[in-house]
Amino acid sequence: MQFINNFMEKYRPLFKKGGKYEKYGPAFFGIDTFLFVPNHTTYSGAHVRDGNDLKRVMIVVVFALVPATIFGIWNIGFQHFSQIPGEYHSFLQLFWYGLIKFLPMVVISYAVGLGIEFAYAIFRGHAVNEGYLVSGLLIPLIMPIDIPLWMLVVAVVFAVIIGKEAFGGTGMNILNPALVARAFAFFSYPGSMSGDFVWVADAATTDGVSGATILGSLAHGHPAGHSVMEMFIGNIPGSIGETSVLMILIGALFLLFTGIGSWRIMLSTLIGGAFTALLFNLWGANELMNFPWWQHLMVGGFLFGAVFMATDPVTAAQTTRGKWIYGFLIGVIAILVRVFNGAYPEGMMMAILLLNVFAPTIDHYVIKANIKKRQKRLQKAIAA
Numbered sequence: 001m002q003f004i005n006n007f008m009e010k011y012r013p014l015f016k017k018g019g020k021y022e023k024y025g026p027a028f029f030g031i032d033t034f035l036f037v038p039n040h041t042t043y044s045g046a047h048v049r050d051g052n053d054l055k056r057v058m059i060v061v062v063f064a065l066v067p068a069t070i071f072g073i074w075n076i077g078f079q080h081f082s083q084i085p086g087e088y089h090s091f092l093q094l095f096w097y098g099l100i101k102f103l104p105m106v107v108i109s110y111a112v113g114l115g116i117e118f119a120y121a122i123f124r125g126h127a128v129n130e131g132y133l134v135s136g137l138l139i140p141l142i143m144p145i146d147i148p149l150w151m152l153v154v155a156v157v158f159a160v161i162i163g164k165e166a167f168g169g170t171g172m173n174i175l176n177p178a179l180v181a182r183a184f185a186f187f188s189y190p191g192s193m194s195g196d197f198v199w200v201a202d203a204a205t206t207d208g209v210s211g212a213t214i215l216g217s218l219a220h221g222h223p224a225g226h227s228v229m230e231m232f233i234g235n236i237p238g239s240i241g242e243t244s245v246l247m248i249l250i251g252a253l254f255l256l257f258t259g260i261g262s263w264r265i266m267l268s269t270l271i272g273g274a275f276t277a278l279l280f281n282l283w284g285a286n287e288l289m290n291f292p293w294w295q296h297l298m299v300g301g302f303l304f305g306a307v308f309m310a311t312d313p314v315t316a317a318q319t320t321r322g323k324w325i326y327g328f329l330i331g332v333i334a335i336l337v338r339v340f341n342g343a344y345p346e347g348m349m350m351a352i353l354l355l356n357v358f359a360p361t362i363d364h365y366v367i368k369a370n371i372k373k374r375q376k377r378l379q380k381a382i383a384a
Helices: 002-015 022-035 054-081 091-124 132-141 149-161 177-188 214-219 228-233 245-258 263-283 302-309 320-340 348-383
Strands: none
Touching (some): 054 091, 054 132, 054 245, 054 302, 091 132, 132 177, 132 302, 149 177, 228 245, 245 302, 302 348, 320 348
16 A cells, blocks of 8 residues: 555645646545545644544445345345256355346446546536445445346436536435435336346346245235245345345444444334334235234335435434434335335335435424424523
8 A cells, every 4th residue: 555655645746736637636636535544634723633534434334334235245146046946056156146246236336426426526626525435335235136237327327417416416415326326227217127037137037037025025915925034134035235134234233333323213214114014014904014014124125224325414314303203204104105006015215215305304393493492491581
């Protein structure tokens, strides 16, 4: 790393203000700060100093995604070869097959997304933000494994330009960019984003493959078809990163331990989902309503969304009470969409995007209520 640092040090003056390549400074310093800790400090005035910056926060979230990512890569191979009778493959063989399938998706996601961010930074003359470090990994994790790569490219372009840069870039977007990418792909290319064959690699070219998800089976009136242990471990069809409850919980604990994730949003989302699913259990008009309320929290993108999407600090509610309301409503709406929309038995994506829009409104009324409460206390104190 010292060799790279020396190389960067040699050319830094050319990209600083007044340098020959000043125009391309945002791109150069974006790479520089990604590789090394920024060496600039404050020189005057009182400042609060903290070891955390945006890059460190994003890296922590990426580390939290590692368990679900590794398991998802293995599960790609497992889902493919488990449908071929009479064949046995080792862990490494399954993992290698999954890696070959997953790696191009990650490379394209980062190359396209970061390329657009660097272009916007140069055009606007501002520093490159590290916000896409997480989105670049989240987008492949919430996609079907066999989505055509050109569709992934279009979805990433739409998410970064329309879902993020149009609002001013990192910290200004009102919608989670990764979910914007998935929503765009889902509504633009539904044939590649839903059905029984998109969740198993090469299912369309392999005879006898059935890759129906649990929610898909329930929506068609069939039993879940998988045990609770399989739901917990995650060796079931689904989006790459969403199937393993165990790995998602490990990531959640890491986010909570480091103070990055909001436990209020995670818990309130689970409470909202459990409450709504329990009400439908009492009604029991179809398979999705009869599905045990606690298992609703284990399947589909519910837990993955609650841990890694709903807690996005940019698009989530900011006030303490607002976080409880925000998370609870996400859980409620996710289950409502699952039960009443037979063509779309997931629901978590739409619930989070909808509450992203209403998060500022929730915070507004929470703050307004607090102001009124304080004004009443002040009036009582004056009267006393």
